Amino acid sequence: MNPEVSGPAGPRRAVVLCKWQPVLAGELLGRVRVHVVLDAFDVAHADIDEGLLALAASVHTVSTFNALEELATVAVSIRLQDPEVGRVVSFTEFSQLGAAYLEEVLGLGATVPASVATRDKRLMKQVLAEAGVPTASFTSLPDPSDDAAVVLMAGRLDYPVVVKPAAGFGTMSTYFAQDAEGFLEVCRSFRYEPALSSRQLTVESFIDGEELHVDAYWGSGGPHFLFVSRYFAPRLAVQRGECAQDGGELLSREAHPALYDELELFTRRVVDGLGVTGTMLHLEVFRQADGGIVFSEIATRTGGGWIPGLVGQALGRSIWSVVADLVVDGQTAAPRPVAPCLGVVHLRPDAPGRIVEIPTAEEVLSVPGVFEAHVLQKRSDVLWMQHPSEWVVFAFIGAETADELAALGKEIPALFPIRTVPVAPEEPGPTG
Numbered sequence: 042m043n044p045e046v047s048g049p050a051g052p053r054r055a056v057v058l059c060k061w062q063p064v065l066a067g068e069l070l071g072r073v074r075v076h077v078v079l080d081a082f083d084v085a086h087a088d089i090d091e092g093l094l095a096l097a098a099s100v101h102t103v104s105t106f107n108a109l110e111e112l113a114t115v116a117v118s119i120r121l122q123d124p125e126v127g128r129v130v131s132f133t134e135f136s137q138l139g140a141a142y143l144e145e146v147l148g149l150g151a152t153v154p155a156s157v158a159t160r161d162k163r164l165m166k167q168v169l170a171e172a173g174v175p176t177a178s179f180t181s182l183p184d185p186s187d188d189a190a191v192v193l194m195a196g197r198l199d200y201p202v203v204v205k206p207a208a209g210f211g212t213m214s215t216y217f218a219q220d221a222e223g224f225l226e227v228c229r230s231f232r233y234e235p236a237l238s239s240r241q242l243t244v245e246s247f248i249d250g251e252e253l254h255v256d257a258y259w260g261s262g263g264p265h266f267l268f269v270s271r272y273f274a275p276r277l278a279v280q281r282g283e284c285a286q287d288g289g290e291l292l293s294r295e296a297h298p299a300l301y302d303e304l305e306l307f308t309r310r311v312v313d314g315l316g317v318t319g320t321m322l323h324l325e326v327f328r329q330a331d332g333g334i335v336f337s338e339i340a341t342r343t344g345g346g347w348i349p350g351l352v353g354q355a356l357g358r359s360i361w362s363v364v365a366d367l368v369v370d371g372q373t374a375a376p377r378p379v380a381p382c383l384g385v386v387h388l389r390p391d392a393p394g395r396i397v398e399i400p401t402a403e404e405v406l407s408v409p410g411v412f413e414a415h416v417l418q419k420r421s422d423v424l425w426m427q428h429p430s431e432w433v434v435f436a437f438i439g440a441e442t443a444d445e446l447a448a449l450g451k452e453i454p455a456l457f458p459i460r461t462v463p464v465a466p467e468e469p470g471p472t473g
Contacts, residue, residue, distance in 0.1 A: 054074060054127065055075070055082075056069060056130055057126060062080060062104075066402065071368070077099070082135070098123060101119075120146070129143045131342065138156055159341045162338055163206070166179050169315070171203070172314035173310070177335065182244055194244070200224070201247040202244050204242055205245070209238045210340070211278045214232060214233050234427075249329065254323060257308065258320070258363070265373060267305070268355050269304050270351065273286050276429050279429040288450065289384060291384060321341065322340070329376060343360060346387075357361055357378060380412070381440070383446070384438050386453045388434035391423075392426070393463075393464075394423065395421060395463075396460070396461055400456075410440055410449045414436050
């Protein structure tokens with residue numbers, strides 16, 4: 042999946058962009074021919090700049106990036122119109138499988154099985170376990186409504202376990218089960234997020250430890266850049282309300298050289314095992330009490346939530362501009378972090394409900410050491426808090442020392458509490 046960004050013929054002349062990201066679209070449209078493929082969610086919710094979109098060589102709309110017949114006809118149209126397309130750019134989980142299919146039909150050398158291995162957690166872990174990468178054990182549960190199969194499985198599992206969609210993302214529809222009784226209840230009441238298409242599940246052994254993530258752009262010779270970050274608490278702990286603070290800290294190579302060396306080598310083993318290159322990576326691992334690293338999962342895209350902003354602070358400019366450089370030219374400027382120590386605080390309320398108090402971006406930015414702020418909800422919006430990826434307010438922070446960063450990370454939630462009042466339950470809105 043994802044052929045290398047430049048080859049003997051030189052920089053790219055034309056690319057296909059899947060879904061809409063305004064900065065990335067603007068960067069690409071100003072430098073190469075771009076064929077844009079949108080889905081129905083983009084059309085309804087992405088607030089697309091029509092003037093910018095008008096610069097595209099062609100624009101195509103599909104219902105979803107899972108619609109193979111629609112994607113096939115789009116690929117043929119682009120192939121007939123522009124034989125110089127050299128790359129398909131996909132930056133969201135929702136378009137990854139469709140993007141790989143487009144690449145294959147366009148004759149760009151990608152393979153659909155490799156794309157499936159970076160989406161389906163079962164194949165992902167099977168391939169990497171066979172390659173010798175330490176990873177959680179798993180059991181496939183194709184049909185959680187099959188009571189007999191669930192009961193049989195409940196008696197064979199080694200608890201605790203994590204139950205989640207085989208082709209999910211983040212921690213959406215991800216549940217922890219301490220024992221057989223808990224597992225049976227999770228399967229009985231399993232709730233699928235609206236954005237999930239497949240109903241197949243995977244049941245994985247629970248891995249305890251510190252949750253780290255690696256964000257990199259990986260070329261044929263290795264990473265063009267690579268950053269290691271630490272979540273303040275594992276994502277499942279956030280979901281279960283076991284931590285007081287959400288967010289993370291970007292660990293500098295200067296302060297953690299051995300960890301960087303270890304995780305760069307670990308990432309290379311994962312990349313080689315899955316056969317991916319020329320792509321953004323968001324890799325999540327657990328560092329256990331004995332120091333051992335265990336694979337959690339990987340996505341061949343930019344991380345979601347606050348990850349683009351945090352990595353942008355480490356790069357010294359928008360991650361989307363850097364990705365455009367690498368897509369078009371195969372190279373980019375060296376990182377210039379905005380501060381020696383970087384992190385992000387995710388401000389969220391203590392309970393679900395209707396928002397009655399939330400800061401403005403200007404208020405958050407008024408605090409010394411805050412470099413960027415994103416306010417993603419507004420007063421009167423309803424938060425269901427059914428998973429940690431219901432984003433509210435991001436404060437991107439920086440400091441000269443780790444102690445100063447930690448102090449700032451504690452100060453900001455105290456300054457800007459987000460308060461809610463209870464509301465009657467209903468179905469959450471769309472995601473895409």
